[in-house]
Amino acid sequence: MSKRWTILSFSFCGWKGGHPCNAPSHHDRIARIAGQKKVTRNVNMEKLRNGYLFPEIGTRQMVHMEKYPNAEVISLGIGDTTEPIPSVITKAMAEYALALSTREGYRGYGAEQGDKRLREAIAEKMYGNMGIQASEVFISDGAQCDIARLQMLFGSSMTIAVQDPTFPGYVDMSIIMGQTGEYDDKSNKYKGIEYLRCEPRNHFFPDFSEVPRTDIIFFCSPNNPTGQPASREQLKELVEVAKVNGSIIVYDSAYSSFISDDSPRSIYEIPGAKEVAIEISSFSKFAGFTGVRLGWAVVPSELSYSSGFPVLRDFDRIVCTSFNGASSVSQIGGLACLSDEGYEAIKDVISMYKANAKIIVDTFTSLGKEVYGGVNSPYAWVHFPGQKSWDVFTEILEETHIITVPGCGFGPGGEGFIRVGAFNSRECILEASRRLRSFFG
Amino acid sequence: MSKRWTILSFSFCGWKGGHPCNAPSHHDRIARIAGQKKVTRNVNMEKLRNGYLFPEIGTRQMVHMEKYPNAEVISLGIGDTTEPIPSVITKAMAEYALALSTREGYRGYGAEQGDKRLREAIAEKMYGNMGIQASEVFISDGAQCDIARLQMLFGSSMTIAVQDPTFPGYVDMSIIMGQTGEYDDKSNKYKGIEYLRCEPRNHFFPDFSEVPRTDIIFFCSPNNPTGQPASREQLKELVEVAKVNGSIIVYDSAYSSFISDDSPRSIYEIPGAKEVAIEISSFSKFAGFTGVRLGWAVVPSELSYSSGFPVLRDFDRIVCTSFNGASSVSQIGGLACLSDEGYEAIKDVISMYKANAKIIVDTFTSLGKEVYGGVNSPYAWVHFPGQKSWDVFTEILEETHIITVPGCGFGPGGEGFIRVGAFNSRECILEASRRLRSFFG
Known part of the structure; x- marks a missing residue:
């Protein structure tokens, strides 16, 4: 803030006049200054760790799909609705x-x-x-x-x-x-x-x-x-x-x-x-x-x-x-x-997602996992004690081509959990259930 | 930040257990603290002067319309488009x-x-x-x-x-x-x-x-x-x-x-x-x-x-x-x-607004005002030397029922100017021109 604007060349702005910068020493001074005063990155942005969770999952999904181009990936990850709007x-x-x-x-x-x-x-x-x-x-x-x-x-x-x-x-x-x-x-x-x-x-x-x-x-x-x-x-x-x-x-x-x-x-x-x-x-x-x-x-x-x-x-x-x-x-x-x-029609869509969630909860429960949520929410919260969330995420993705969300992405208290979402067609939820039962069963 | 959470009553949360707050003195302490630690307003918000310009103009327009319920107010104020989308x-x-x-x-x-x-x-x-x-x-x-x-x-x-x-x-x-x-x-x-x-x-x-x-x-x-x-x-x-x-x-x-x-x-x-x-x-x-x-x-x-x-x-x-x-x-x-x-159709709409702007520029010019802009822009910038922008705004509104924007709302350098916008139907622009010529002429 202490410095005045420095202007390199005025060949094109003669019409304005009055710039105190025609001395030969001016360009030397500029050359010395140039590049030294670029804007400093916002320190708060520097504090941010990793990518934002959901784009990060999107990226991993894309990498997986490139690796397995024929796999039918089922996303139970990012909470993205799939059913048509009434x-x-x-x-x-x-x-x-x-x-x-x-x-x-x-x-x-x-x-x-x-x-x-x-x-x-x-x-x-x-x-x-x-x-x-x-x-x-x-x-x-x-x-x-x-x-x-x-x-x-x-x-x-x-x-x-x-x-x-x-x-x-x-x-x-x-x-x-x-x-x-x-x-x-x-x-x-x-x-x-x-x-x-x-x-x-x-x-x-x-x-x-x-x-x-x-x-x-x-x-x-x-x-x-x-x-x-x-x-x-x-x-x-x-x-x-x-x-x-x-x-x-x-x-x-x-x-x-x-x-x-x-x-x-x-x-x-x-x-x-x-x-x-x-x-x-x-x-x-x-x-x-x-x-x-x-x-x-x-x-x-x-x-x-x-x-x-x-x-x-x-x-x-x-x-x-x-x-x-x-x-x-x-x-x-x-x-x-x-x-x-509209409100009545929406309720039907929500009921359908809730029934999906029940299938997910029942699937993991039958596999002996501790499952929370999934009743008043489209998300089931599944515990894998002693395991790292990203490891579970990667294992499920590699073995079943199902996208979930690693719990640790939601804070240290989410470590050891994954979030499994109910936003998908019934067909995909049932297929996901089959794959999960086959892999964990 | 130095204080721990204070909880007034636990009658409803016995299920949790473990709260160190059953002593009679607890409520006295709460009563002393309560209300003393409300969140302080963001100092930056306190620095803001007046309302944000455009909502402020909207408010003044509403007040005017209540005062003159039969007046046909023409808005050449907030830069709001009026023509149908192709x-x-x-x-x-x-x-x-x-x-x-x-x-x-x-x-x-x-x-x-x-x-x-x-x-x-x-x-x-x-x-x-x-x-x-x-x-x-x-x-x-x-x-x-x-x-x-x-x-x-x-x-x-x-x-x-x-x-x-x-x-x-x-x-x-x-x-x-x-x-x-x-x-x-x-x-x-x-x-x-x-x-x-x-x-x-x-x-x-x-x-x-x-x-x-x-x-x-x-x-x-x-x-x-x-x-x-x-x-x-x-x-x-x-x-x-x-x-x-x-x-x-x-x-x-x-x-x-x-x-x-x-x-x-x-x-x-x-x-x-x-x-x-x-x-x-x-x-x-x-x-x-x-x-x-x-x-x-x-x-x-x-x-x-x-x-x-x-x-x-x-x-x-x-x-x-x-x-x-x-x-x-x-x-x-x-x-x-x-x-x-789409692009061709849009160009026609822009041409129409530009022709509106020319009418505005011509109007004020013919009235002996110094007018800037209005050629490569939908806004004419009209100088009223020695006058306050809000006074000009108010005078024009009172006398012609036309909304403009006071120049001082754009910074101290805008004092003495008003901004007149071309976003309106041709009919309204021509009517505005007539009113302005009649009032200033």
């Missing part, structure tokens, strides 16, 4: 798209916060009796993108806690935003992040008395990857912890539509949660919108900083400045999802 | 959307970096002979969103320069990322940002010898709001300045499709630019995709940090971690825009 939804999108070619139907920018009708529909359909207002719902292009925007909102000074294991986006965005220290090879953790161990012995709910307070608690339920939904009692404790410690919960309910027992589908089912929790969610797994891109965040008006300033106002500013709204076509699709007809 | 493009989107309901046509997640075909089409159609590879093109949901992602890439330690006036997103994201100091009420500038004054007397190109070096130079051409494209000679100087000073240019070419003279449409028309420049661009103004949401960023493989590490690899990581790709429906629309038929 036509009541795609018809709405198609009609809207076509109308963009008419003067009456053309629409340009929508509100950055999203289409008012969609905000209202989400408030009503997803949060019926929980007191969430449309003005507290922000439409987005997906939960992963909202994690990034929330981290921009929080800034580098925040301390965070995450479940261990959990979706890696929380940690990776925390690193990028500068909230963490370096990676510690011994613990496989980033310094400055509190890892809330969730495992069978504690019913996949952390013991908060064991870890320091943090400003933010990322909490995903049903958890990705363990497939476990938090119970009402557990969430009551979570809200209480946040309230007493002045923490903000970021509650990720992207898989809530898979819940079929009495576990809460939203953190706002817990009294008092509006004062301490943001919720992010998505149409991706709910409606097969992984490619269409649509999600939402709820920032209650009751949630405030220590000064009393509402978090909602800052999040609104972040959304208006760093985002320009989700695609209008996707939003129309979202509205159709929440129509009575 | 049907060859919307048909492609509609067909794709409908096919999502079929097993053959269903697609889930795409690559975070975008559809390979679209990356290739952009590399070929937009950068034909400039040596840009498809792997250097990242599909996005718009240029504003890419500015945010680029700022995440850069991090808080970078120093930045912006044209003054310019699109406010660069500065606002810089503040949010913590690159700046406080706002200085005297200069109307944020500390830590270099403002490159662009005004009639310097042909709207900054004198780089007058300002300190920065890591990043945001440069928008044709500039929003001045409507001025940089000439080839000016861009040669810009690239040279970046090269010698080791700066990275973020070149925003969102309005390049409006260029009809020999000004470069891309920074990569300048030899050597690939070593120093990122380019961001958009389908918003090019194809009327303001609501559909689609853009792209080019990060050349030659661009590296001082360590030699390629910027492209870090940007790829940012995209994979904070973003999940643009909507697949929008991307199919983008592909159709770049088909021969």
Whole structure:
């Protein structure tokens, strides 16, 4: 910052005049300086280890397919939906798209916060009796993108806690935003992040008395990857912890539509949660919108900083400045999802994935494996005690041509597990089951 | 961070056991602590002044419409496209959307970096002979969103320069990322940002010898709001300045499709630019995709940090971690825009907006105003010497029911100007012209 701009040559800018750089010594000075002052890489980016989990798995899948060009690879890996979207939804999108070619139907920018009708529909359909207002719902292009925007909102000074294991986006965005220290090879953790161990012995709910307070608690339920939904009692404790410690919960309910027992589908089912929790969610797994891109965040008006300033106002500013709204076509699709007809049709697709998950759970259970999740979630969490996740991943891929996800990709607490997803056709799930039984049986 | 989690009550979590908190004194301690440790607001968010410009204008428009419910307000304000999208493009989107309901046509997640075909089409159609590879093109949901992602890439330690006036997103994201100091009420500038004054007397190109070096130079051409494209000679100087000073240019070419003279449409028309420049661009103004949401960023493989590490690899990581790709429906629309038929149809729409801009320029010129831009850009930049931009904005709105944009919203260098946009139907532009002639004439 101490140096003035240095300009190498002005042969082409005589029209401007006034540059103090015609002395012969100028070029010597330039030559000395040039190349010495390139931009330094962001130190936070340097802290990131390995590739981001899911692209890394994609790369390994491609390598495998090149090695075995005739193998029929079955992906139970990245949580990518496979079933067609009910036509009541795609018809709405198609009609809207076509109308963009008419003067009456053309629409340009929508509100950055999203289409008012969609905000209202989400408030009503997803949060019926929980007191969430449309003005507290922000439409987005997906939960992963909202994690990034929330981290921009929080800034580098925040301390965070995450479940261990959990979706890696929380940690990776925390690193990028500068909230963490370096990676510690011994613990496989980033310094400055509190890892809330969730495992069978504690019913996949952390013991908060064991870890320091943090400003933010990322909490995903049903958890990705363990497939476990938090119970009402557990969430009551979570809200209480946040309230007493002045923490903000970021509650990720992207898989809530898979819940079929009495576990809460939203953190706002817990009294008092509006004062301490943001919720992010998505149409991706709910409606097969992984490619269409649509999600939402709820920032209650009751949630405030220590000064009393509402978090909602800052999040609104972040959304208006760093985002320009989700695609209008996707939003129309979202509205159709929440129509009575759309909602019923979606439920059938979810039921089908849930039945897939049951097949996976039954398969591994019959093979004598400890299996968690897979009931209120499209993910089964399978334990291979004493083995390394990547080794299990590689062995299953080599022997059965099935893609899974290594548990260690979700945090050190995932080591020894793999995540097996139910997003595939019934035919592929049954074929995967046969292959797994044949290999492990 | 020094404190352990405090838990108020365990009546509901007896199943967990092991909490060291049953002593009566516990609740006293909680009561003392509770409320004292709420999360502190991000100091960077506190630095932001006023609302973000465009939502602020939207609010003022709404207030005006409530005040004059019968007035026919004409918006020449926010740069929102108004003309229908050619049907060859919307048909492609509609067909794709409908096919999502079929097993053959269903697609889930795409690559975070975008559809390979679209990356290739952009590399070929937009950068034909400039040596840009498809792997250097990242599909996005718009240029504003890419500015945010680029700022995440850069991090808080970078120093930045912006044209003054310019699109406010660069500065606002810089503040949010913590690159700046406080706002200085005297200069109307944020500390830590270099403002490159662009005004009639310097042909709207900054004198780089007058300002300190920065890591990043945001440069928008044709500039929003001045409507001025940089000439080839000016861009040669810009690239040279970046090269010698080791700066990275973020070149925003969102309005390049409006260029009809020999000004470069891309920074990569300048030899050597690939070593120093990122380019961001958009389908918003090019194809009327303001609501559909689609853009792209080019990060050349030659661009590296001082360590030699390629910027492209870090940007790829940012995209994979904070973003999940643009909507697949929008991307199919983008592909159709770049088909021969789509491209020709789009050109007609742009010509129509350009003819609108000429009407605006002619109107203000005939009224004796100094008018800039409006030739290679949809924006005319009108000077009202000695007046405040917001006063001019308010006066025009009150007297003619026309929305413009106050120049000071684009930086202190915009004071005394208003931006008048050509995005409207011919009928509305002609009516606006009549009203303006009547009021100022």
